[in-house]
Amino acid sequence: MRLLLAPMQGLCDDVMRDLLTRIGGYDECVSEFVRITHTVHSRATWLKYMPEIVNGNRTFAGTPCTVQLLGSDAGRMAVNALEAVRFGAGKIDLNFGCPAPTVNKHKGGAVLLKEPELIHQIVKTLRIRLPEYIPLTGKMRLGFENTDLALACAAAIAEGGASGLTVHARTKVEGYEPPAHWDWVRKIRDAVPIPVTANGDVFTLEDYLAIKEVSGCNSVMLGRGAVIRPDLARQIKQYERGEEVKETDFAEIAGWINLFFDLCAAKEAHNKYPVARLKQWLGMMKKEFPQAQELFERVRTAKEADEVKKVLQAFEKEQEKN
Numbered sequence: 001m002r003l004l005l006a007p008m009q010g011l012c013d014d015v016m017r018d019l020l021t022r023i024g025g026y027d028e029c030v031s032e033f034v035r036i037t038h039t040v041h042s043r044a045t046w047l048k049y050m051p052e053i054v055n056g057n058r059t060f061a062g063t064p065c066t067v068q069l070l071g072s073d074a075g076r077m078a079v080n081a082l083e084a085v086r087f088g089a090g091k092i093d094l095n096f097g098c099p100a101p102t103v104n105k106h107k108g109g110a111v112l113l114k115e116p117e118l119i120h121q122i123v124k125t126l127r128i129r130l131p132e133y134i135p136l137t138g139k140m141r142l143g144f145e146n147t148d149l150a151l152a153c154a155a156a157i158a159e160g161g162a163s164g165l166t167v168h169a170r171t172k173v174e175g176y177e178p179p180a181h182w183d184w185v186r187k188i189r190d191a192v193p194i195p196v197t198a199n200g201d202v203f204t205l206e207d208y209l210a211i212k213e214v215s216g217c218n219s220v221m222l223g224r225g226a227v228i229r230p231d232l233a234r235q236i237k238q239y240e241r242g243e244e245v246k247e248t249d250f251a252e253i254a255g256w257i258n259l260f261f262d263l264c265a266a267k268e269a270h271n272k273y274p275v276a277r278l279k280q281w282l283g284m285m286k287k288e289f290p291q292a293q294e295l296f297e298r299v300r301t302a303k304e305a306d307e308v309k310k311v312l313q314a315f316e317k318e319q320e321k322n
Contacts, residue, residue, distance in 0.1 A: 005029035006223035021063035025233025036071030070095040074125035096140040110172035116152040123160025137164040158192040169200035185215035251319040
């Protein structure tokens with residue numbers, strides 16, 4: 001089995017990938033998408049989205065990382081993919097699933113699911129232009145408004161030359177509303193000759209076991225569940241190895257929160273980034289952990305990093321005593 005960390009735009013940046021892969025359980029992670037329009041991106045842009053390139057396309061913990069592209073101009077995407085490879089990228093993933101209205105308005109992401117022929121052209125163009133040793137994969141949803149073209153889009157990706165496909169088990173219109181349609185992932189898996197990774201609504205070990213059974217896939221991608229419960233991948237790997245599954249306590253999570261804040265500060269110390277990212281993460285974790293709600297309230301009005309750091313250190317000590 002393989003476990004992948006999803007490329008969640010605005011949430012799973014290089015710092016979050018660093019932290020979650022240190023905690024462990026992942027076989028691969030994917031960068032936030034690099035939008036391709038009329039520009040040929042510089043090395044600085046590729047490193048902004050995926051600094052792991054300079055570390056052999058691996059996170060600090062050694063987990064392989066793939067660069068993801070989003071766009072609709074096959075030629076421009078191919079030129080940029082070649083530049084990414086020239087600068088060191090070792091694998092390319094194509095985004096046909098982003099539901100963001102702004103992205104879709106500019107003909108990127110899930111809106112392309114209305115045009116299987118264009119999807120095929122994009123994948124085929126990149127496959128022809130890229131060196132053979134560079135793997136090319138794709139990620140899609142079940143469609144834009146409905147599932148009418150789901151199998152056609154999956155076939156377009158496979159026949160275009162992709163070596164793997166991840167399927168988020170919802171349409172664009174459904175967004176992230178439950179339920180995820182894992183049975184559709186099985187239909188796609190049965191219809192294409194390439195490996196399929198199942199994605200959508202995996203928040204617990206039980207969800208993981210269910211998505212595997214329903215989809216028939218041995219490869220699963222974790223998204224929001226990975227952020228809400230940061231040890232979820234580790235639990236899954238413990239189960240798959242036949243080990244005792246040990247859920248973490250919040251004292252350990254408090255240590256991870258402190259590390260995350262330090263990593264954010266090391267990346268961008270002199271702006272709002274560290275504090276904003278911490279509040280974003282706590283805002284998601286508080287749905288699962290009452291301690292995260294408590295910590296969120298303590299830092300909610302704080303604006304300065306030094307003030308937040310003192311709160312985090314004190315909170316971690318409290319958790320260690322509990």
